[in-house]
Amino acid sequence: SETLAYSMYSKWIQSWRDLPLKINFWNTALRAEIKATKPFLRTSEFLWQEGHTVHATQQEAEGEVAEILEIYKKTVQEELAIPVITGKKSDKEKFVGAVYTTTMESIMPDGKALQMGTSHFLGQNFSKPFEVKYLDKNNTETFAWQTSWGVSWRLIGAMIMVHGDDKGLVLPPRVAPIQIVVVPIYYNEQDSARVNDAADKVEKILKEKGLRVHVDRRDQLTPGFKYNEWEMRGVPLRIEVGPKDVDKNKVMYATRHIKQKKDLAMESISSEIDEILQKIQDEMFEAAKKLLADKTTKTSEYSEFREAIEKGTFVDAGWCGKRECEEKIKEDTMADIRVIPFDSGNSGKCVYCKNPSVTNAIFGRAY
Ligand SMILES: [Zn+2]
Incomplete structure (x- = not known):
């Protein structure tokens, strides 16, 4: 909220020594959205971050605007695997309080455009009415230069739409809360023990690598049921361990983004798993880039x-x-x-x- 931040900034900032001042807020915002709300995209209350910075010079403030947009772009492309187009808004579409607005935009599979984040150069549009000013090195009172920028949980909505399919979520490995689910497969007591031992071993290897792994040990459910459930929840990689795999000292893995199954030797898990996850991340980004180009x-x-x-x-x-x-x-x-x-x-x-x-x-x- 500009009003809240800048009335305080005018009290906090006195001299050039107080600049730059850069504050980020993690908060919720309420807007008068009642009709045609959509989860994550258009809701009356939403979670977001908003940054508000104050600088001594125009050049420094404009540098901040560009740097933040670049950070947003990198985050969305590298973490969420969604390509964006960056640039400026037209005067008609810019934030009314801004001198200009920079933005990153993407397109969703249904052909609708989604604004993914904005970074505004506010010039002195707010510093003058809010009296955000400072004494410069010559002791001259000067109005400061400001920026504001934000992204919201709308990015989560974009990630769901861009990568999801009819079976449910498809999460990029970089942000998936569970990156790998291990499903032990057995149909009798004798197999149960050795299969579970192997699953424990896989879990240990993956945890030692710092990966987010979950072993689905629920006894009362069939492997098929578990596959469907983890697919719906978007886990990018599934490792299956059955009696025959244990015999051959290997596992099977299946990827969520493309339906495929492959063998992986037990002793290769540690050395190959990072590459497998990175490949999933890259392929998801490439598929989303193709969507953007096609659309x-x-x-x-x-x-x-x-x-x-x-x-x-x-x-x-x-x-x-x-x-x-x-x-x-x-x-x-x-x-x-x-x-x-x-x-x-x-x-x-x-x-x-x-x-x-x-x-x-x-x-x-x-x-
Ligand atoms: Zn024209």
């Missing part, structure tokens, strides 16, 4: 633009920079400018008015 249409024809939006894709198209075109497009197709990518090209003419374009922009329909 992005590049065109300079407005008829094609409309069709693509109707079909549920991003559209990469030229824009003249005028709000009027942005509004007409929105009225006509319910699509808005999601992001003007940092690396956007310029196809030469505005997809709507056909006048010269100042940049390309990514259009899409949002949740």
Whole structure:
């Protein structure tokens, strides 16, 4: 909350020695969302973090805005395995209090755009009304430069949608609470003892590597039931240990993101497991990148633009920079400018008015 933070900042900050001031809040926010709520995406109360920083110079504040967006991008891509497009919002779509808003955007399998996080350059828009000022090295009273930024549990919603399938969750290994589930398989007392011993051994190897592992020792349930349950819960890797595996001193493993089963020698578990998990993480990211590429249409024809939006894709198209075109497009197709990518090209003419374009922009329909 800007109001809460900046009224305190104006009291805390006196001199250049107090800067930069960077504070992150982990909290919940309440918004007047009553209709058409969606779990994680649009809820009246949501969990998020919001950062609010104060700097002596414009350059330093803008550096912070860029650095935070880069951290967000890295986190979402490397941990959640979701590719994002980073860039700026248009003036119409930026945070009203900001000089400009940078954003990361992605597209979901249903073709809707999702804003994954924003980082705002506030300039002196808040420091002036809230009197966030400091004495500089020459003892001159100066208004500070500010930023704010945030991501919410919406990212969890994105992860569920991008990777999940009809069987349930599919979690990337980096963030899965249980990375590996071990299922012992036996049908009589005699096998039970040696299979469970082998499962214990596997657990020990994996725990020693610092991995999050769970052995499903529930006696009353069949292996098939357990497979289904852990698949639904999205555990990325399952290791099966049966009597025949014990005989051969090996295990079987099955991945959640792609249906496949492979043998793994007991003595190779320790040396190969990291690579197996990393491969899952990489393949999930590649699949999500393909989704983003497949759901992005590049065109300079407005008829094609409309069709693509109707079909549920991003559209990469030229824009003249005028709000009027942005509004007409929105009225006509319910699509808005999601992001003007940092690396956007310029196809030469505005997809709507056909006048010269100042940049390309990514259009899409949002949740
Ligand atoms: Zn135009």
